Amino acid sequence: MKRIGRYTLELEQSPWIESYGSVCGKKEWEGPLGEQFDKSFLDTTLGESTWEKAESRLQTEAVEIALEKGGLDQKDIDCIFSGDLLNQCISSTFGLRGLNIPFLGQYGACSTMGQTLAMASVFAESGGADRAVAVTSSHFCSAERQFRFPLEYGGQRTPTAQWTVTGSGAAVVTSGKLSPKKRPSITDGPFRKRRITIRHITIGRMVDLGVTDMNNMGAAMAPAAAQTIADFLEDTGSKPQDYDLILTGDLGQVGTELLEKMLRETGIFIGENHQDCGLLIYDREKQDVHAGGSGCGCAGSVVCAKIFPALEQGTLHNVLFIPTGALMSPTSSQQGESIPSIAHLVHFVAESC
């Protein structure tokens, strides 16, 4: 691993995504990506007695699927990086406590899938782990009552509001020295001809332009995405057109327009190959989600359900993944604070294998 430029790490030992799993709730299953999730729960309680326990189960399920698809068990995993939006990250801790795997809780709000993938990649690159798991989750109902209103209140949502995704994504990041534990076979579906390697990571800096509207996260987070993308392009001497896809996490419609505008003003044009997980996961014309999807589980489940398969199957080759997070709490907002935000970048390249 070496630093290039000011903010970017180049991974030289080819850590790669050995396996991954994604789960979602009913609304996500009804959206455009529905069939691509490994498992969906039409009862979003998942049979649990509280929303928080349901969210924990999402993480348990996503990790179990990722392990099963890779032919792995708990003993194959050296370390797990996980985080979520709930106070004290209880979805992660309660969802994963049964695994008996060394655990490092991460907090990057909705940027957490970028952060956990980055940390797992650094560990797999540097000898810290042969295999590390990156996982995150969110649940519409646990997020609504913690950050906004109890569901029973039936509060009106503003046009800039986003819909917290009920979902989770988990990925196994493996040292470049290791071969797949499970040999892929025809019966598994498309035969794996490509290996998803993590080539670069750029750790974000906090940005705070003074946005205070808790119902407009896209506007608060767009500047962080713009900064991290600009940092990465400068550090690597590359341009947006070098990538098939520049994928942000949950900027939604408002944040997406702002991001593209902010970058355009600095001479960076990403419109053609930019997509946002928050716009991919729902059909905004048919589903009442206002500005799009959000939550840790948005970027987490979309990257595992749609992007990793496309990289393995050869429809994508070279992808920048930049989930963004709004680093506020209801308390900080009630105290009149603005919303700092952050974005971490992970660069995936599909290699023939």
Next chain:
Amino acid sequence: MKRIGRYTLELEQSPWIESYGSVCGKKEWEGPLGEQFDKSFLDTTLGESTWEKAESRLQTEAVEIALEKGGLDQKDIDCIFSGDLLNQCISSTFGLRGLNIPFLGQYGACSTMGQTLAMASVFAESGGADRAVAVTSSHFCSAERQFRFPLEYGGQRTPTAQWTVTGSGAAVVTSGKLSPKKRPSITDGPFRKRRITIRHITIGRMVDLGVTDMNNMGAAMAPAAAQTIADFLEDTGSKPQDYDLILTGDLGQVGTELLEKMLRETGIFIGENHQDCGLLIYDREKQDVHAGGSGCGCAGSVVCAKIFPALEQGTLHNVLFIPTGALMSPTSSQQGESIPSIAHLVHFVAESC
């Protein structure tokens, strides 16, 4: 970096603690370590309008002191690892948003100083950072109102309850390839003859033995400390007597007795060289803290105020630092959940330089 045994990483490139800073509130200043903190605030509001903003300021102050003592500025730091107990880690984000340093939020409850030091060490070891900062904080008043009762309520505390430390500790972890930026001089106080290197880290696994009493964190966390210490000793083939000091984070009196008992039952005797930051920071006979100190800032401020100077000055040589965290939230406890806990270990060795 290489894995030894099942759970331990051996750092081979000698990352080291280049500088550190500690701050505390009035009660901590009145305790046995009072003069050893770099800065204390007799007004625990720190002049801020809310307790949460006061806690954020603790982190800002600790990092600024660590940088100043090392002759460093923000541009010298490649990455900052920080976490705290508040919902969505707002002490960390709001305390550090002005620094413009790549930021990775960590959540390990009161084990966070171990986790941030471990992550900063991995980055400094592997080329991820020339210099990385590890920092954490807690504040009695912000913790009381979030986890227990509003201060104005005047709730009675149980004998097993601990007192959340108002304090913060920050350390700069530097690549073994770099020399000190600031040459120590006689006028700085004791001339630095020793370099504190990080030799090993052991990432903890969650343990949950079914404790549900939110007022007895020591009992919930002791099993995690016992497990991580046993893992480390087995992985390294060492015994407790090989170390000058085995320092837990905030087990307090109840947890300390339990830890020593649990280890004794497996043939590991740590009593003579075991201390706990939660018992060092207050005088339990004169200060009304019941079972001792707690909070992320307890281990963070004690290691920076007392242990790092002792390692540099030669009164300590070989130290195991094992802060513990209780991974619950008020919500999980109200839902009847037990308290999972975790402990991460960092092994410091003072080398002549």
